[in-house]
Amino acid sequence: MPNLQGKVALVTGAARGIGAEIARRLAEEGANVAICDLNADWCAETVEALVKLGVKAKAYGVNVADSAQVDQCVKSVLADFGSLDIMVNNAGITKDGLLMRMSDDDWDAVLNVNLKGTFLFTRAVARPMMKQRAGVIINIASVVGIMGNAGQANYTASKGGVIALTKTTAKELGSRNIRCNAVAPGFIQSKMTDVLPEDVRKAYMDTIPLKRFGTARDIANAVAWLSGDDASYVTGQIISVNGGMIG
Ligand SMILES: NC(=O)c1ccc[n+]([C@@H]2O[C@H](COP(=O)([O-])OP(=O)(O)OC[C@H]3O[C@@H](n4cnc5c(N)ncnc54)[C@H](O)[C@@H]3O)[C@@H](O)[C@H]2O)c1
Structure with missing residues (x-):
């Protein structure tokens, strides 16, 4: 029996x-899945893959940094799917540069998507989850939100903020049986890391005891576990999935 049947x-x-x-x-795991991105059309491939797995799936075009769009998205999901049990705040961007040269625009853009976007969706789902007296919120943070990283003042601050927001959300909503945790990925094979120069990739690899970059699947596995009842006594935690880089 899949873990998340009917969720x-x-x-x-x-x-x-x-x-x-x-x-x-x-x-x-059997969950019906609503997905969103800046443009709903970009989600066609993901929706097709979900439907093939036999679940209900639908895409919404949403800028996570826009309060009105976020509220509307949650309303639409509730109307289309009937409930909302698991919220995964994954959307994130980077605009790297050294602190002294970082523009206000690059700071604001990253904080708005990564941190404000996570806050907006958390606020929007809190009420319906409180009404149903159950819910799970999972935020995607980053190892660099814990340890800092030169050239990423905006990104590391946003992910450090996501970690603190996760702990506060767990404290505020725990009494309503809403759990909130974060997954902090290390370096994951993706479009974000594919563009790194070879010497930088090697320098990162030297810091990873498991000697490989993680995969999206490694992160998704942690999210699936946190979403289900096997993690029913886990809240306010930051789960590091980083090949052993840091604890
Ligand atoms: N790739 C890594 O090594 C790594 C490491 C640590 C943490 N993370 C985090 O994991 C998450 C996913 O990263 P990824 O590597 O898959 O990135 P990605 O760039 O491949 O995907 C991010 C997705 O978010 C969407 N998005 C961007 N801005 C948005 C907005 N304003 N509203 C809605 N959607 C928006 C993009 O269109 C894209 O589809 C991010 O939060 C990232 O910070 C990634």
């Missing part, structure tokens, strides 16, 4: 990459 999940930034894999993994 409804919403995954942001699921047109590709880690978000698409999380959506697939939750569908493998």
